Amino acid sequence: MVRWSADGVVAVTGAGGRLGSRLAFRLAAEGARQKLVTRSPDHVPRLDDGRPLPESQVARIDGYDDAEGLRRAFDRVRTVFLVSAAESANRVELHTAAIDAAVAAGVERLVYVSFVGAAPDAVFTFARDHWHTEEHLRASGLRWTVLRDNIYHHALTTFVGPDGVIRGPAGDGRVASVSHDDVADVATAVLLDEKPRRHDGVTYEVTGPQALTLHEVAAILSEAAGRTIVYEPETVEEAYASRASAGVEDHVVAGWVSSYEAIAAGALEHVSDDVPRLVGRPARSLAQWLDDYPAEWAHLLVRDRA
Incomplete structure (x- = not known):
């Protein structure tokens, strides 16, 4: 039964990704x-009966810098769910272009996926991009809601190196990681509320139910994977040196290293009640997520056999 219809069609960006696809299934x-x-x-x-959606319900764009493609995609749409772009040097420009396209298309409301602790001086460098995006959104004239997510549970599994070691300058800091499903459930609650305006101008902090050290994360991953995974703290200098040969741009390495620094600084340890309050059930812990979605972290098992 549809709980809400006042805000018309919802455009879900990043619909082929982990978050966008989960939201699409829930909306359907x-x-x-x-x-x-x-x-x-x-x-x-493929929603409902598994058949491909009609072309009228799928819009292809070349990226958030595809202004004309976005305007066509947002035509006759009242609400946009904007998944943040992949990390890049011009990420803020991509986000602002997407917001501007929504305005140009006559969209009324935009729900943006940000990151906890977004601020101009955030320790985590990518969180600074989110703050600048949020500022542009607030000034856009759109009705807006911001979902500030913590690190995803899945992302923590990618911290594990081929040798089963998590390395980084996180010290004994804690992270309240969250599942994509919980974020999708929060987004659904915000988008389909019978009184959607109660979410206008509101920023939610979407976290898991507990804050863990990376030592604790490693122990939980070890239990699930049936292999030994450990966390070895690095200094900031060691972290940059160990990633120097990764073959990526400097701003990407800075983002990787500063994500650990943010954990060490306590920027990711706050446990919010927004998931249980909006969804009506507790957020999924890392251990619960590992039990429920083994395919999402199968790379840990593959690495063990390599």
């Missing part, structure tokens, strides 16, 4: 009208 289950916006139409989820 509620009977909400939506348009899936993606760079890769072949990757969008």
